[in-house]
Amino acid sequence: QKLKRGIPQTKWKRRIYKTSVQELIEKPILKATKGKKALFHGAGREDITARCLGWRPFVLEIKEPRRRKVDLKEMEKLINVGNFVKVRRLRFVDSSEVEKIKTADYLKSYRVLVKCGRTLTSDDLKRLQALVTIISQRTPTRVLRRRSDLVRKRKVYKLKARLVGRKHIELEITTDPGLYVKELVTGDGGRTKPSVAEVLGCECEVKELDVIAIHKKPIKGFRTEKKKS
CATH class of the missing domain: 3.30.70.2510 (Alpha-Beta Plaits)
Structure with a gap:
């Protein structure tokens, strides 16, 4: 477990962080x-x-x-x-x-606190079930300098949403490994489809992100990705 934010998993060549x-x-x-x-x-x-x-x-x-x-x-x-x-x-x-x-592929569950650009309703929470599907995700812009520009297909298996304020929602999401959850929320300028921002029709920002479970049983045969031409 990593209990504090702001700590990388492994050592960095440049000493940006105090520890890992x-x-x-x-x-x-x-x-x-x-x-x-x-x-x-x-x-x-x-x-x-x-x-x-x-x-x-x-x-x-x-x-x-x-x-x-x-x-x-x-x-x-x-x-x-x-x-x-x-x-x-x-x-x-x-x-x-x-x-x-x-090489093992473990399903992951996340808890995400999201700030949205408008006031939300209970109907908006129901609409978010549209994300329980196959997500098409092009390599996020924030990691392009170190990752190949690919389109990945990843599945969202479960999604629970609850209002925690007029413009805030808390999501619990279970996904295939390799899905970039921040971009699932923001949409990354259309590079991730569908996304929370697309479904709700407003800008969305991740305020907090936690991995809450790494499921023990690996899955096989889910990887479908190709280079963007």
Whole structure:
């Protein structure tokens, strides 16, 4: 779990952030194993501004450990001392687990606080069920510099919406992995269709985003994406 916003999952080459999920987890383990360095392999990643309240599977790979036997229960206690990250059920694995983690496709559930550009009604909440469908999503503009320009098809399986103010709604959404949830809300200038903004006919902004569940059972055969010509 990542309990605080503003923390990246892994180390950045440029020291923009004070710490990361990787560093908070690896510090006591590197000290105990006397390893040279650690590699962090996570089952996906959340946005830096998001919390991860679900339990995300990961493998921490220790390079050149001088001690191979450590008390994992003690490691859990040391990692969980702060209020930034929490881990549970640590166990030793072999290298094959890294490939499983990196290729597994887990459904994700999110909670999103959205600010809208107009006053909302209960009828608007009903209209949002139109998003429980296949979403066509072109690579978001905010990640184009590091991602190929593709059109991805991802499914929204469930959506619950409730009013939390005249212009605010809280959404709980379960989706395929790889769906950019912020753009599902904003529409990203028409690059994501349909979107919350399109369905409601107004500008929408994500104020808070949390991953609330990473479902254990991976799914197969959902990926349909192609380069944009």
